[in-house]
Amino acid sequence: MGAQEEAPWDLLVIGGGINGAGIARDAAGRGLSVLLVEQDDLANHTSSASTKLIHGGLRYLEYGEFRLVRESLIERERLWAIAPHIIRPLEFVLPQINSPRPAWMVRTGLFLYDHLGGRRKLPATRTVRLDRDKRGAGLKENRAKAFLYSDCWVDDSRLVVLNALDAAERGATVLTRTRFVEAERHKDHWVVTIEDSRNRRQVAARAIVNAAGPWVGEVLDTVGGSRRERSVRLIKGSHIILPRMYEGEHAFLLQNPDRRVVFTIPFEDKFTLVGTTDEPWEGAPKRPAIDASEIDYLLTTIERYFSRPVGKADIVWSFSGIRPLYEDHAADAAAVTRDYVLDLDVEDGRAPLLSVFGGKITTYRKLAEHALNALSPFFQGIRGAWTGCPALPGGDMANADFDRYFNTLRDAHPELPQSLLYRLARAYGTRASRLLQDVCRIEDLGDDFGGGLTAREIDYLMEHEWARTAEDILFRRSKLGLHVPAGTDVALTAYLAKRYCASETVGAGTTSGMDVCNRG
Numbered sequence: 001m002g003a004q005e006e007a008p009w010d011l012l013v014i015g016g017g018i019n020g021a022g023i024a025r026d027a028a029g030r031g032l033s034v035l036l037v038e039q040d041d042l043a044n045h046t047s048s049a050s051t052k053l054i055h056g057g058l059r060y061l062e063y064g065e066f067r068l069v070r071e072s073l074i075e076r077e078r079l080w081a082i083a084p085h086i087i088r089p090l091e092f093v094l095p096q097i098n099s100p101r102p103a104w105m106v107r108t109g110l111f112l113y114d115h116l117g118g119r120r121k122l123p124a125t126r127t128v129r130l131d132r133d134k135r136g137a138g139l140k141e142n143r144a145k146a147f148l149y150s151d152c153w154v155d156d157s158r159l160v161v162l163n164a165l166d167a168a169e170r171g172a173t174v175l176t177r178t179r180f181v182e183a184e185r186h187k188d189h190w191v192v193t194i195e196d197s198r199n200r201r202q203v204a205a206r207a208i209v210n211a212a213g214p215w216v217g218e219v220l221d222t223v224g225g226s227r228r229e230r231s232v233r234l235i236k237g238s239h240i241i242l243p244r245m246y247e248g249e250h251a252f253l254l255q256n257p258d259r260r261v262v263f264t265i266p267f268e269d270k271f272t273l274v275g276t277t278d279e280p281w282e283g284a285p286k287r288p289a290i291d292a293s294e295i296d297y298l299l300t301t302i303e304r305y306f307s308r309p310v311g312k313a314d315i316v317w318s319f320s321g322i323r324p325l326y327e328d329h330a331a332d333a334a335a336v337t338r339d340y341v342l343d344l345d346v347e348d349g350r351a352p353l354l355s356v357f358g359g360k361i362t363t364y365r366k367l368a369e370h371a372l373n374a375l376s377p378f379f380q381g382i383r384g385a386w387t388g389c390p391a392l393p394g395g396d397m398a399n400a401d402f403d404r405y406f407n408t409l410r411d412a413h414p415e416l417p418q419s420l421l422y423r424l425a426r427a428y429g430t431r432a433s434r435l436l437q438d439v440c441r442i443e444d445l446g447d448d449f450g451g452g453l454t455a456r457e458i459d460y461l462m463e464h465e466w467a468r469t470a471e472d473i474l475f476r477r478s479k480l481g482l483h484v485p486a487g488t489d490v491a492l493t494a495y496l497a498k499r500y501c502a503s504e505t506v507g508a509g510t511t512s513g514m515d516v517c518n519r520g
Contacts, residue, residue: 008189008204009035010379013211014180014219016040017047018156019356020211021163022368022387028170029390030372030383035203036164036172037194039179039215041472043160045287046213047361048476049321051239051263051276054079054087054362055151056117057338058253059261061109066116068339072362073117076152079365080121083162083392084400085429086155089122090265091250093135095146098304099255103145110149122150138246140307148250153265156361157476158427161465162392163364169393176466182222183208190351207375210355214285214324223353230343230357233327234282238290238320239275240298241267241482242310254305262301268479271316274298281322288320317482326358340367344374352378394429405430415441420452427478435460449492451483458492462499469496 013024016038024036038044056073057065080087094110096103110125130136131143164174181193181200190205212219214234220226244266251265260278267273277294295312302310328337340359346352354375359367369385376382391397397405406425409432413421416439424432435457439445446455453473461467461477470492474481481489 006204008206009033010206011035011209011375012037012190012192012203012205012207013209015211015213015215016042016160016164016174016176017045017211017213018043018160018163018361018364019213019359019367020209021160021167022364023209023211023356023371024167024172024174025163025170026365026368026372026385026387027375028167028172029386030376032379032382034167034172035205036167036174037178037180038174038176041176041468041476042164042174042466043157043476045285046321046323047160048157049237049239049319050156050361051237052154052156052265052273053090053151053263054154056113056362057360058109058113058149060338061112063337065337065339066112068337068363069113070116071366072360073113073119075362075366076117077119077121078388079154079362080152081400082388082390083154083159083395083429084397084402085394085405085426086158086162086392087152088402089150090153091123091148091150092253092263093146093148093250094253094255095130095139095305096144097130097139097141098257100257100259101255106147110147113149122152125149135248135250137248138306138308140305154361155427159361159364159392161477162394165393165465174466177468180212180219180222182224184224185226185347185350185353187350190353205351207352207354207378209371209375210353214322216324216355216357218285220355226353227345227347230341230355231327232324232357234280234285235323235325236279236281236288236320237276237323238279238288238294238298238318239273240290240295240315241317242272242274242302242314243316244270245272245302245306245308245310252305254301256301256304262298264302268482271482274302285322285324288322290318290320294320324358342367342371342374394431396430402426402429409433409436412436413439417442417452423452423478424457447495449495450485450488451480453478453480453484453488453492455495458495459499462496468500469493 010032011027011034013020013036016036020036024034027034054076056069060069114124126148128146128148130146136142168174178194178196181195183190183192190208192203192205210216210219216232245264249266251263254262265273277297299310326337326341338360341357343355354371365387409425410418410421413436428435448454461473465477467473467477470489
């Protein structure tokens with residue numbers, strides 16, 4: 001059936017990163033029919049390569065980004081409340097060792113940080129002497145003072161998946177591994193060509209949201225009659241994962257002589273995440289890899305602050321992403337705004353196109369709300385903003401109390417390892433109870449692929465979360481790739497191929513697995 005024969009979708013969203021998934025969720029909850037297309041996996045690029053923080057952006061105050069910081073700080077506790085399984089508080093230590101900023105300036109910035117966003121649950125900033133506090137252990141120089149402040153940690157790729165899942169459960173259709181090809185504009189609708197591994201087809205939509213991230217400009221190039229008044233500036237950010245650098249669950253914010261900052265964050269129990277870099281990216285967007293100069297920069301920062309020697313051989317894993325920042329023509333990559341701009345193109349009263357430039361993971365929900373508010377005049381009977389309170393899938397815990405829910409799950413499954421239950425609770429929240437339905441003993445979970453990854457969990461990810469490859473499961477739906485034995489990816493790929501061949505559809509019933517089956 002061709003696009004002209006089908007009832008048009010209200011909204012076509014291009015891009016399955018955090019902004020696209022958030023917009024799809026908001027739109028579906030307002031009563032619109034929504035189709036989201038993503039050329040790869042959900043969170044395949046920028047949205048799984050962040051520093052994994054829900055934060056106001058302390059350093060953005062230095063560039064006068066007060067509106068962005070305030071909005072981010074307000075969103076920080078709001079997002080924690082709707083997703084307490086994948087978002088949790090994190091204490092940061094900001095040493096005044098090697099600081100290019102005087103202590104009074106840092107303290108003033110932290111005072112603003114404490115008061116700009118209506119902080120309620122997170123503790124206020126305080127000062128400690130590192131030589132008298134356990135948080136100074138492991139530092140080369142611990143005779144200075146440090147500031148302690150709090151933000152939140154997030155499992156970034158799971159945040160994307162949960163927004164897509166909520167959108168689907170509210171009626172949206174989510175197509176991964178489906179590429180936007182081109183769009184033709186008509187008076188009251190678009191005719192859009194999309195393509196997956198099996199065929200190319202056309203669909204109709206009353207409006208388009210271009211949330212393609214680094215590809216936002218390329219999408220505009222293929223949309224007939226669109227304007228190009230705004231653009232993105234592509235900045236590469238890279239992280240390395242090292243064996244655990246220090247005891248404790250606190251993070252460090254380390255200041256470098258060039259005034260850039262680097263975070264060290266406890267990661268996956270046994271590791272420390274170190275990042276990020278800010279490097280200009282030239283050329284077409286793609287999935288980047290960390291380069292030698294970035295490795296040297298991050299390792300030099302670690303050497304500057306920590307007594308434990310580390311080298312390239314200690315790097316367990318690295319990941320990089322391209323951040324599509326709004327082009328504000330700042331001279332320094334680190335100074336480019338992290339704010340977002342929404343460009344609504346209605347071209348002489350014809351079908352609307354809204355393009356998203358910039359943004360950061362903390363502000364995705366507010367960005368989506370603003371996007372739908374801008375599009376509301378084009379839809380009759382559309383409902384109002386709603387995403388500020390309802391929990392994301394798995395986040396519907398009494399009083400957003402993760403510990404209480406975990407205790408309940410543990411009591412319901414005393415026969416299962418506590419470490420496994422904790423990981424499942426953190427990943428799936430209350431949905432862990434669905435995954436473990438009718439499980440009475442560890443054998444009921446099926447084959448163990450290592451690291452606690454079982455056939456039951458794999459099947460769940462295929463059926464409900466659009467997982468199709470070993471990489472989807474090991475490095476986006478989880479970080480079990482850091483824990484499983486060598487060869488797990490091969491065994492997992494074989495299992496997925498067998499399962500795909502046994503069923504016609506996967507991923508909440510919306511995505512075909514025939515290409516995997518054919519590769520068998």
